[in-house]
Structures are given as C-alpha cells and as structure tokens.
Amino acid sequence: MGNYILLRHRDVADIDQLDGYRKADGFAAFEKAIKTMTPAEVTLEVKNSGLRGRGGAGFPTGVKWGFLPNNIWPHYVVANADESEPGTFKDREIMESNPFQFLEGLMLASYAVQANTAYIYLRGEFWQLANHLNQKIKDLENAGLLGEKIKGSNYSLKIYTHLGAGAYICGEETALLESIEGKMGQPRLRPPFPAVEGLYAKPTLVNNVETLTNLPPILQHGADWYRTLGTEQSPGVKVFCLSGCIKNPGNYELPLGTTYRDLIYNYGGGIVEDRAIKAVMSAGASSDIVVANDHTLDTPLAYETCLERLNSPLGSASVIILDETVDMAWLVSKTVNFFKHESCGKCTPCRDGTFWMNNIAGRIVKGSGKPEDVDLLKDVALQMQGKCLCALGEFSTMAVVSAVDRFRPDFEKHVRS
Amino acid sequence: MNELYQKHETEINEILSRYPENFKRSAIMPLLFLAQREKGFVPQEALAQIADITGVSETDVASVLGFYSLFQETPGGRYRIQVCTDLPCALRGSETYLKNLCEALGVKTGEITEDGLFSVEAVKCLAACHRAPMFQLQGDGEIKYYENQSVELTMQIIEGIRASVASEKEGKHG
Numbered sequence: 001m002g003n004y005i006l007l008r009h010r011d012v013a014d015i016d017q018l019d020g021y022r023k024a025d026g027f028a029a030f031e032k033a034i035k036t037m038t039p040a041e042v043t044l045e046v047k048n049s050g051l052r053g054r055g056g057a058g059f060p061t062g063v064k065w066g067f068l069p070n071n072i073w074p075h076y077v078v079a080n081a082d083e084s085e086p087g088t089f090k091d092r093e094i095m096e097s098n099p100f101q102f103l104e105g106l107m108l109a110s111y112a113v114q115a116n117t118a119y120i121y122l123r124g125e126f127w128q129l130a131n132h133l134n135q136k137i138k139d140l141e142n143a144g145l146l147g148e149k150i151k152g153s154n155y156s157l158k159i160y161t162h163l164g165a166g167a168y169i170c171g172e173e174t175a176l177l178e179s180i181e182g183k184m185g186q187p188r189l190r191p192p193f194p195a196v197e198g199l200y201a202k203p204t205l206v207n208n209v210e211t212l213t214n215l216p217p218i219l220q221h222g223a224d225w226y227r228t229l230g231t232e233q234s235p236g237v238k239v240f241c242l243s244g245c246i247k248n249p250g251n252y253e254l255p256l257g258t259t260y261r262d263l264i265y266n267y268g269g270g271i272v273e274d275r276a277i278k279a280v281m282s283a284g285a286s287s288d289i290v291v292a293n294d295h296t297l298d299t300p301l302a303y304e305t306c307l308e309r310l311n312s313p314l315g316s317a318s319v320i321i322l323d324e325t326v327d328m329a330w331l332v333s334k335t336v337n338f339f340k341h342e343s344c345g346k347c348t349p350c351r352d353g354t355f356w357m358n359n360i361a362g363r364i365v366k367g368s369g370k371p372e373d374v375d376l377l378k379d380v381a382l383q384m385q386g387k388c389l390c391a392l393g394e395f396s397t398m399a400v401v402s403a404v405d406r407f408r409p410d411f412e413k414h415v416r417s
Numbered sequence: 418m419n420e421l422y423q424k425h426e427t428e429i430n431e432i433l434s435r436y437p438e439n440f441k442r443s444a445i446m447p448l449l450f451l452a453q454r455e456k457g458f459v460p461q462e463a464l465a466q467i468a469d470i471t472g473v474s475e476t477d478v479a480s481v482l483g484f485y486s487l488f489q490e491t492p493g494g495r496y497r498i499q500v501c502t503d504l505p506c507a508l509r510g511s512e513t514y515l516k517n518l519c520e521a522l523g524v525k526t527g528e529i530t531e532d533g534l535f536s537v538e539a540v541k542c543l544a545a546c547h548r549a550p551m552f553q554l555q556g557d558g559e560i561k562y563y564e565n566q567s568v569e570l571t572m573q574i575i576e577g578i579r580a581s582v583a584s585e586k587e588g589k590h591g
Contacts, residue, residue, distance in 0.1 A: 086503045087550040125553055126451075127560035160435040164487030165446055168541065182442035182471065184484040200440055241433050241546070243505040249547035285504055285542075320505055320546075334504045341541055344484075390542040 005237050006213050007150040007253045009097035016330035018139045021100040027145060029219035030104050033111055034153040042112040048223035050235035055080055055208030056283060058303040068113050068203040077110045077118040078203040082164060082171040084123055086338060090239040090251050091209035095129055099136045105212030107157060108219060109353035111204050116156050121176050124165040127299050133161050137262035143334060157185055159337035172390050173206040184283035186346040186389040210239055230256035234302035243346035244273045245323035261297040264321060275323040282306060283315020285335045288402040328407035329414055332400050333361040339396035350393030364414050374411045378404040421466035425451060441471040445481050447460045449488050454558030458489035493527045494536035496556035496578060505546035514550035516540055517568045534577060534582060
C-alpha cells in the first residue's frame, strides 16, 4: 500500500485513467461486493469501520445508510459535491485527480442501499469537473461497470451529474435535493428526513465526496484495518484543507487525531514570514475563532477532541490559519458578508440576522460605528442562535460571538470616539 | 414544441432523460445553462420556452433564474472575470489583486471594458483557497478556473482572449 488512502494520485500517476485505476486494485471492492456480499453485509462493514461523514457533521456513515426504509422504492443516492465552505477544497482535488475511487465509493453506497440511480450534485462553478466526471462515467459504462446487470450480477446502476448554479446553501442536504428537483435551493422542514422522504419524495442517501471515497479501501481491506488509523471515536484518515496565513497551503491527508501543531508547523511549514499565530478556524467560515494557545495547538484534530477540548466542532476540517496581523473585526465583516450573501431568505432569523450583522460589522470596520455597536453585533448573533431553519444561520453567528468575546480590543479600536 | 427545443432537440432530450419521466422540472437548471450559452445571459423569451418543456409555470422558472448567482439576467461582458475575495483568498491578497486588476483594465467592479469583452466581479468562495489570488472566467457557456494569479499573469490571459476574439472576427469576414 502506498502513502495515501484517499489522495492516491499522489502515489499512482495514472490513477485518473480507468486502466491505471484498475491496475491499482480499482473496482476490486465493488466487484467483491456485488458478487459475494449482500447489501446488508456491505452496510455492516461500513458501520464496523466507524467511518463518520466527512462533510462536516461527522455522523456515522453506516448508521445513516440504515435509516432508509425497505418498504418504499425506488431509493436514490446523491453525492454531495457542492463544496462551497470558504476554506474547503478537498473534494475538488479528489474528483479531479482520483475520480474513479470516488465513483467506486458512490457505486458501493448505491449498492448498499439498492439504489439504481445516483446523482452527483456539483456546485455550478465545477463545470469543467462535471465534464471530466461525465467522461469517466462513460468509461465505466463502456467497461460494463455501470448500466444494466453489472458484471453478470443482478445489480443495475446509472450515475448522472447535476450542476448547481452558485448557491452555498445547496450544500445543506435538503436544499440540495430541492435544487435537483429544479427549485430554489431552500432547506426543507424536517422531519421528514431525506432517508425517508428525500429526492422526489423517495428514500434518499446523501453522502459527501470524501466520505464516499473512503469506501473502496474499507471494503477491500476491512473495517479492522481502517480502525488501525485515526482515533477510537474518529477512525481513519481525513483530508485537511490548510489555508490562510500558512507557508504551504494545500490538502493534507492525515490520520484523524493529528494535532494542530503538527498540521501547522510540520506539514504546513509554519506561519507566513514566521509571524506569531493568533487564532485558528477548523470548519471554514462556519467556525468559532479559537485562540491559538498551547492548549489549542496540542489538541488532536478529531471529532470528539475538538468538541471536548475546544468546544468547537472539527466540521469539514477546513483549517484557516490567522496570524498576529489579522484584524478580527475585519475577519468577522468578511464572514458575515459571506453568510448575508448566501442566506437563502426562507427563514426570518437568518435573512434579517445576517443582514444586520453585515450592516453593523461593516460600519465598525469602516470606522463609522459607535462603541455600543460591538455589543449590538454580538446581541444580534445571540438572538439568531437556536432559531434558524437550518445550520447556515447558526454557523453565521459562530465567528461573531467568539471573536467579540475573545478579541474585543480588535473591535474597540475601530469604534473609539 | 418551441424554438429552444427545436434548436437543441438532441441535447434537451438527453437532459430530460437524466430525470424521472414525471419530474421534468429537474431539467430547469440544465436548460437555463443552455439558454444562457449563446448571449451570456438568459433571454426573456427562454423563460416561457423552458416552462413549456418542463411543464411548470414561467414564474417557477423565473424563481430559479433569480435564486442562483451563476444565472445572469442582464447582459455583461462576454467574459465575466469573477474574483474570489472571501476570507481565505483575502488573507492571500485577493482584495489588492482585484483592485489592481480593475485599474489595469480601466473599470470598476461590475463595469464592462470598452471593447465590451470583459466585466469584473467580486464573488464568494470558489474552493481554490490554497491557490489565491484566483478567478473564474464565465463566458461562451463555459466556466474555467485560473489560479495563483498576479495582475501581470491575468493581463496576459486577457490579451490572449482578445487576440483570439479578433482572429475569430477576421475569420468571419474573410
């Protein structure tokens, strides 16, 4: 086995070609599954591996699969390739450079829930990537790996790509399903959950690209092997997207449980111009701003440890590094402007809350704010919490509250009268 | 069926075939991209045509058109230079890059260059945070990424496009 489990193109040069992928054990797991395993056995192996959803929520993947009822048909599988969180660029590299492993993962998930149609929902900006995947899907059809009665089995599967058109909210799974149905990308009320009433009101499984890409190695080498990597509660490897004030930004595939310090100073090469680190965000723009003290830097990046030690979820592991030159008031004005732009407008707390946070943060940074605006900004954020229809509204308040609490002088220097 | 359908019959049938028979509405977004290909924005008459093909009201199509930022309702430059200025890109200098690029092109964000070819916009995250400054170029029905940019590099790309547009025109006259 090479150095990589997900970013295998860094080990195997021609893995983006079907022949190259097959030579590197490609589709061994899928063929094994459809010929020798029942769908329930595939699901059980994934459950046992402890794989957790890589889109951000960290929900156990095999458990999610188990929610689809077996008395309503057809089932659908949707790959969430909407990758839009500021600071996240992992799914793009996987689909660009190791496309067949992702597709094989999607095929395994589809087999496990017995779906005969799967969609890949790509953000509209990934237009080139959609063309690229369409070609790879054709390659698979020509090789008899997709289509009717695959490789002499009773299992049939078609995969289609569907392009979004520029809306962050479509990464939220119910908004994504609305979007495939040709509607505005606005989240649905839950319940019903997509597992029961999803796409076209049928049971639907939505999994992130990186989650799916984990499946072929898990099925090929087994759940026990997968559990030798990562931590007990967060098994396996994760692609960490490192960006911001870092010398070597990029994707790093590492076992879950790697510390912030290791990621930043060993893999990332340290801070630009060797400046002092000020704070980190682990889940892109949806993060708390976490003060980068020794306690933080020694925290293992895993789902449970980030929550226990920092009270801040690991999320999509889109780690944005902030050094001593970054003004947190400016940073908050950037994040709230993003969320204001991306709010879908369906629920009032988010639509109005992000509007006002953007307004207040904007005037603070421009120097036209009043001293009481700092508390007002935090107050709007607190009033939004727990009242929004989906997580987007909630996420928009994270940076605001944590930055005002932890870096108040950065705000006050703009509003001193 | 209508003009849009007649013009792109094979392609539209292929699009419709991706979705269940009774959920033609799913084809609205692919059809809006198709309608946008020619002029760089969705012409008014396309709303009724797409509604006709997918069996929904014109209002339904308009709501989708208005919701998503990659669908353009008004003419812009033939090529839209869309620079990401979100947090990770801004930490790598994309705001300064955008300002200097606008100066080099002699436009403000949202304006079109004198030759009508380019407009510049600031947009939200494009999933290329590690290779900022970057922009995507939307035009001729395509979207392409250009990463690790400097104003000099971008101006070279722009001059390249200008040259190919000029030779395209010459080709038509000749």
